[in-house]
Each structure stands twice: as structure tokens, then as C-alpha cells.
Amino acid sequence: MTSTWAGLAGLAVSVCFILALKGLSGPKTARNGNLIGAAGAVLAVIVTFASDSHLEHLPLLYSALAVGSLIGWFAARQVKMTAMPQLVALFNGVGGATAALIALIEYLSGGAGETKLILAATVFTALVGCVSFTGSVLTFLKLQELITTRPIVLPAGRFITSAVGVITLISAVDMVVTPTSARLYLLCVLSLVLGVLVVLPVGGADVPIVISLLNAFTGLSVAASGYVLDSVLLIVAGTLVGASGTLLTRMMAKAMGRPLLKTMFGAFTAVAVGTAATDGVERSVRSSSPDDVAIMLAYAQKVIIVPGYGLAVAQAQHALRELVDLLTERGIGVAYAIHPVAGRMPGHMNVLLAEANVPYDQLKEMDEVNPEFRSADVAIVVGANDVVNPAARTDKTAPIFGMPILNVDEANQVVFLKRSMRPGFAGISNELLYDPRTSLLFGDAKDSLTKVVGALKAL
């Protein structure tokens, strides 16, 4: 295959990727978009093998490809729905590592003689790829709760991070000016450390935003590696991801009401707010039993369910669906109220509930459902907290102030299913828990729901 044909095929792949992104941004076209992207990627691999007759070690290359593909495939198939964000983070990290390794190998195989521009691109690829690698792995560990999800603030952390950042930059410039492999290795190590330092102080809630940002980073790193390897395809693909990833990060941050810049250093404020949250524990709340809740539901006409992160943690979507089916059978009107940032990733609730085969028309978005709370007899809040916290409307100091919330406080009666009086993601207490019309059913959401279902059946 001549290089012209390879180039044309590369262009076709680029077009596939553009169409993939376009498709992915519309609900109806998303799945096909992803498939077009996958087809493009397969084509890219085939063309790479077919167009370069000088490739050696072919059996080894094929084996490595097969091993990687199988690992990726199995990981993607086996992961639980709730663990998807961290898996994406991990995939992103290894992508960054790949780009960094390419830069390293390319340099080792004679890159010292390249132009300064190529050298700069090599250094950029290695630096950003390494940061993205360790940063992503760390977000994985956090989300997987292999380390604490709380922000980890080292003593003088800000200072250390800045220092390492500056040293890394200096060593990068140094490498471009007087390239040696030792310098490149050093740069990689520094960048790996930097990735860890940057992500350590990020609080649990900001983690998805950071994943998205690191995703954009990897894209840019891939684009730079394309410049090093003289591959238009890699430049286009990497840049597409870099640009759309940056925009996506901004949109995600906006949807969650987090200023993007503060995100990276949000740890400092988060701690202070966290302490204030425990104040309310002394005040009295009304806790109730599964039987109480079952009776309350049995006499309701209209019930609205507000799922939140706790539903995902407890994997209670199936139990919830069972409850809703029971209520519907009894002729009670039920709807799910989906807040745009309920859970820990956008669309989290939709994914979860879709997994439990909840029909799409029962899911109502915030704007649609908010006027209905007024006429609802019972609102059941299953593992949600921040998205129903009236402080967003009233308390200017609250970190969620200004975020639109679900108007659960307008319902006739409110039931919270949670395990304790601990606050949600934003770390602030929720006045609604102390409201006289609110009752709390303590316990794991799945257990509680199962008990309520049992009690309801026994009625």
C-alpha cells in the first residue's frame, strides 16, 4: 500500500472521529457515533500494518495488540455501572502513558538530531502524557475508594506542588536545549510525580471534572506525538479530543456550579466547610420504620422519587424499581425526579435506572417535575442530599448556593432514605432533614427499600 493511500485512509479515519464526536453529542445518534469511531480506529490499525512494510517483530506486535485489546475488552465488559467513571479514568491514564512511551522511544531511536520543534513536541508529549497517567491512576484509586476520597492536603502541599511544577518546566526547557536521554528520563519521573501532586488535593466531588481535564490533556499529548511521528491522523484525533475535552470540562464544571480553576485547589475550602456540617447532629429528627413508610405510601395518590448518589452506592435501583412497580399496581402515580447532577457523573441516575429497566417516560427532568412537588403526597429521597438541599436557595455561604434544586420541600411529606445524618458531597447539612414534615428511614438504601417493599406487600 503506498503512502498516498495510507494518507487517504488516515484522513478517512479522521473523518470517522469527527463524525463520532458529532454523533456522541446527540442522544439519538450517540451509539452510532461511538460505533463509527470504533470502526475508524480499527481501520487505522489495519492501515498501519498494511502500509508499512518495514515493520519488524510482527508476531510480537500482534500479540501485544491482542493482549491489550483483550484486557480492555474484559475490563469494559466486567465493570459495574457504578464503577464506570474510574474505569474511564484508568483508560485515559494508560492512553497518556502510551503517548509518553512513544515520545521516549522515538527520542531513544535517534531523536537527539531532530529539529528543536520536534524536540519540543517530544518533550510536551512526554510531560503531559506522564502527568495524565499518574493523575488518572490517582483519580481511579480515589473513586474506587482504594484511597480516601477526601482531599489529601500535604503539609505545605501548595508549595511542594508549585516547586515540582517549576522544576519540571525548567527540566523540560533544558531537555529541548541540550537533549540527552538522561534528561528525558528525569523529566518523565518529575512529570509522574507532578501528576500525583496535582490530583492529591482534589476532593471527591471534583474528581469527574479532573478526569475530563486529564482526558483533554491526553488528547493534546497524542496530538503532539502525531507531530513527532509526522502523522496527520494522530494530530487531528488528539487535537479533537483536546479541544472537545477542554470544552466538555468547562461545561461539566458549569453544570455542577464549580469554577474550573478552583477545582484543582478546592481542597482548602472543602475542609473548612466539612466541620460545620456536624453541628446539626444534636437537633432532633423524626426517624421512622419501614412499616410507617409503607403505610404512608399505601395511602398516597402521587409519589415522587428522588434518586441520588446513595442509590448508586447501595446498588438499590432494582429494589427501587420493585417498589415503584408495587405502587403503580396499586394505582398510585409515581415519577422519578432526575436532577442533572445527582450522583457522581452526569447522567448517572439515568444510566442506573435504565439498567433496572425503568421506562424512560417515568424519568422526569428537573424543570419538568419541579411544579409537581406541590401536589405530591410523598417525596421519597433515596440517597440524595445536595440536590434537594434548600440551602442552595437561601444560604449565600453554602458551596451549592445558586444551584437549582428539586423542590422536595414543597411536597406534603418527605421521606429520606440514608444511613446517617452525614452530609452529602458538598459537605453541608440539610435543613430539610429537620423539617417537621420529614421522616428519616435510616439504613442502607437497598435494605430499606427491600423492607418497605416487604411491608407494603404485607399490608
Added chain:
Amino acid sequence: MTSTWAGLAGLAVSVCFILALKGLSGPKTARNGNLIGAAGAVLAVIVTFASDSHLEHLPLLYSALAVGSLIGWFAARQVKMTAMPQLVALFNGVGGATAALIALIEYLSGGAGETKLILAATVFTALVGCVSFTGSVLTFLKLQELITTRPIVLPAGRFITSAVGVITLISAVDMVVTPTSARLYLLCVLSLVLGVLVVLPVGGADVPIVISLLNAFTGLSVAASGYVLDSVLLIVAGTLVGASGTLLTRMMAKAMGRPLLKTMFGAFTAVAVGTAATDGVERSVRSSSPDDVAIMLAYAQKVIIVPGYGLAVAQAQHALRELVDLLTERGIGVAYAIHPVAGRMPGHMNVLLAEANVPYDQLKEMDEVNPEFRSADVAIVVGANDVVNPAARTDKTAPIFGMPILNVDEANQVVFLKRSMRPGFAGISNELLYDPRTSLLFGDAKDSLTKVVGALKAL
């Protein structure tokens, strides 16, 4: 200035053009978008002179540039608002001619030795540029009514056009295979003829769509000339216009309910319909005097005004505004109902009325105003016809069938201001003219309005 800097500047210009198009597609950003584009174009010219130290005949070049700029400037400043579409057509045509001339000169100065790819691009530039030139000039003549706006169908026109088209294509291929300057001249002549033949049978109504299409053509021609001249800027700029122009043409055709392909050969159907239109002349209509209309208006509470193409022809926007001001003074509620395709170009009515300083909030779009006709005492139709023709709702054979119209027929009384019983653009008669609640005030719209104003003042 080194060529790297020139390249970077060219890239900056490309970015300006992208931002210009982006800006132009939003009402608030449109004007700035256009200015950004203009800034980019100026930069491009400056960089061209600055970066190429081998340019000869500089005084002549500057003079030519100055002459062209002045002509363009004056034409653009002096033209009447109603004549803008044809001016744009003319500008587009000379742009196509420029591209064709570039291709010609580039070939004459040694292009015979170029690669086949370059030759193909040269031929494409010349062909498309020439078609765009004569085609655009012809649309200009039509819209300016220097020749008839009716479709001109030559005997066996379809056959001749196809034949010339095929011959042109053959001669283009021939030119690529065995290039000589005689062949290139022949190709240019053929293309010029082809441009005329293609546009001749286009009916008045489809002319704006054809202008938009030829605009896209010129863009592609410029892009091809960029390939010939090895200019990334021209490739990007031309392609941007080619792509967005194509999409725009499709959107315009859709907004007017014209299938794009039929547009080019719409002449054949248009003739047949035109004859049917005169049938109704025998039927009786109620014609009234300016005094009648003035009295009718004086006792109305709510008046809706429907401007159309005739308003533009009569330049009656200022007289209309005077009438409306009078009515408003008398405490009568007045609104303008703007149909999306009233007039001969999209936004035609908005532009006209804006010229007469009609406040923006009196202009109501179709969806907004349609429910209000029911409660309107009088609807005054000023030089509109098709956009209020109920045949669009009822008559499946009408060429405008399916187009949403303004519900003027729901108003209590309707007044048409027109000169005769002649149909509008679509060439079909309008039942509403014969409705018992309709009265007609015959005459040029501006005269009629002035008389009504006079009569109203005298009341």
C-alpha cells in the same frame, strides 16, 4: 517578512474568517463577525504585499487595488436596500471571474509543465469561476429587471444546456490530458455560455437560491485556485464559503419550500401555473377608496399589518411607518406580522422596516402573531400575496401548498393594498381577494398609504 511569518499570518486570517462566519450566524454577533472578516481580509492583503519582495509593477497593482476597492465601496454604499440581492450577486460574479483569471494567468505563465493534479485544479477553477461569473451576472440582470424575471425557456433548452454541459466537461478533461492555452480559452468560453444557460430558465422566485448556490461555487473555485497557488489561506477561505454556502442554499430552499434540485429546472412547471392565475379576473371583488380605509382604521381597536414584496417595490416603508404612528397616537394597537419568506430575500421585511426605524418590538414573527389575527379588527396587507394565500392550506396542487401562512383570513376585515389582480411570486390566484370581508385598495402601495394617511388626518 519570511514565509513562515506569512504562513502564520495567513493562518490568523483563516481564523478571522472562521470567526466571521460563526459571528454572522448569530443576530447579536453578526455585525462584529463581519468586521472581523473584513479585518482578516485587510491583513491578508497587507501580508501579501509585505511577504513577497519579488512583486513587480507595484504602482499598477496598488492602483488596480484602489480602483476595485473604490468601485466596490461606492456600489455598496449607494445601492438601495431593495437592490441588495442583485448587488451581492454581482459581487459574487466578479469574485468568480477573479478566480478564473488567476487560473488562466497561472497557466499562461508556465502551467503546462505542472502536475496533473495542479492542472485539474486549474481547470476546475476556470470552469467553475466562469460559470459563477455569467450565472451571477444573469441573476443580477433578472433581479434588476434589466431582463424579464420570468423563466426564459429556450426551445429545447434542456437539451441545449445538457449538450453544452457535456461538451464543457469533455473539453475540461481534454485540457487536463493535453494542456494548451487554446484549449483553456475554449474551456472558458464554454463555461461562460454554460453559466448563462443554467440560469436562464430559473424563475424569479428561485433566483435568491441560485445566487446562494453560485456563491458556494465561487467559494470552491477560490479553494481550487488556492491549491494552484499553494496558498493554505485561499484553500481554507474558499472551502469555508463553499461548504457553508452549500448548507445555506439548502436551508434557504427549505425555508421557501423549494426542493433544491427542482429549482434549477423549475421553469417548466412555473409556466403552466402562471396561466391558470388569470382565470379569476372576471369574478367580482370589493374595491374601496382611501377614505373608506381611513374610516375603517379609525374605528378599529387592533390592527395588524402584513408587509410583503410590494412594500419593497413601492419603497413604501416610510409611508407605512407614518400610518402606524398615526394609528398609535389614536390609541389603536398595531403590530407588523413578518412572514419568514415575505419579500424576495430572507429578512427582507426586517431590513426594510428597520430602515424606516420601526421599533423592533412591533415586529412579530409568524408563530407569535398568528393567534392574534382572530381578535384583530383590521388586517392590512401591503403588497403581500403568497404569504397570506389560504391555498397553501387547502389546495394540494398549489406550488405553495404546505407553506405555513399568516392567518389573515381570520381577521374581522382585510384590506389589500396592491396595484391589480395580478398574482404574487408563486403565480397563483388568491381566494382571499374575493372574500366578502376583504376590500381592495388598488394602486401603488406608497401612493395608497400616503392617501390613507391624508384621509386619516382629515378625519
Added chain:
Amino acid sequence: MDGIALLTIFVLSVFIGFEVISKVSSILHTPLMSGANAIHGVVVVGAIVVAGHAQDNVQLVLGLVAIVLGAINMVGGFVVTDRMLKMFTAPKKPAADKSREARP
């Protein structure tokens, strides 16, 4: 490779051309057409280059004509577009829009 790069530039420009105007309202069709028309007027820089390198008088005359025509396209195009757009000054509901922008 160079050919591929140029082709890639072409294809990417097509996508951008489509994307940027994909949501234009019909009221802006005419100014948009006119603005796009002005943009391809930049072809005048090509005319300058070929005229400045003309090898005989025929080429020079043709080149000068091309410059004149290109300049008409470019300058006239931008000016007429600006004139049109001046007419669209006030946004339809300035109050509503302002309040939205005023939020922090």
C-alpha cells in the same frame, strides 16, 4: 504527505463551514450569504500575486483586471454586509437577554 495535508485542510474546512452556520436563523440568511461572499473576495490576494509575477503584458492586463474585480468583491462585499447588518441593530428582547447576562 503534503498533498494529504492540504486535502486534510480541505476536509476539515468543509466540516467547519457546515458546523458554524448549522443553527443560523432564517432572518440572517441574506447577510450570511453576503458575508460569505465577501470572504471569498480574499481571492484578490491571489490576483495580486499572479499580476505581480506577470511575464508579459497579456498576463499583466489580465492580472490587473483580476485585482480590480477581486477588490470589488472583497470591499463591496464587506461594506454591503455591514450596511445590511446595521439594520438589525437592536436585539428583539433586550431586557430579557440583559438580565441573563447580568448574572455572575
Added chain:
Amino acid sequence: MDGIALLTIFVLSVFIGFEVISKVSSILHTPLMSGANAIHGVVVVGAIVVAGHAQDNVQLVLGLVAIVLGAINMVGGFVVTDRMLKMFTAPKKPAADKSREARP
């Protein structure tokens, strides 16, 4: 010129990257992120090239590791995105949408 062409490609890609996703609804943020993540997995082709041209064993081993990692990114990314999107199957108001599509 070549450098300019590549830079142009870069800039145009940035615009496309911004434009194509500029109107995505927040529900699709996660699948979109995941899909974009899969797309940069195509970096595996770069890994194949450098590994296939490795000049010593260090380079070869590093290259093979890079292939494995890149393949994980690419294959895993597309598969996990597809799994997510499978959950979003039914459009919200299938009836309304269908009727609109059914029109000629």
C-alpha cells in the same frame, strides 16, 4: 509551508472539536467523555510504528508495553462507551419523535 499546513490542521481541528460538541446535553457528558477518551486511544497506531522500528530491546519492550496500554485505551474505551450508551436506548418521547419523522 509544511509546518504551516500542520499548524493549520491543528487549528482547524480545535475549531471542530469545539463546534461539534458545543450543544451537548448534560446527560451525555459522561458518554461523550468516555467516547473522546476512546478516540485518543488511536495513539496505539503510533505505538505500533515505533515498536515495529525498535532498534534495540529496550525500545522494543517499551514499544510493546505502549501497544498493550494503547490497545487497552482504545478497545476498552469504545466498549465501555457502548455499554453506557446501550442504557440510553429509548428516546424520551418516542411517539412524538416518530410522528415527526414519519412525515414525508
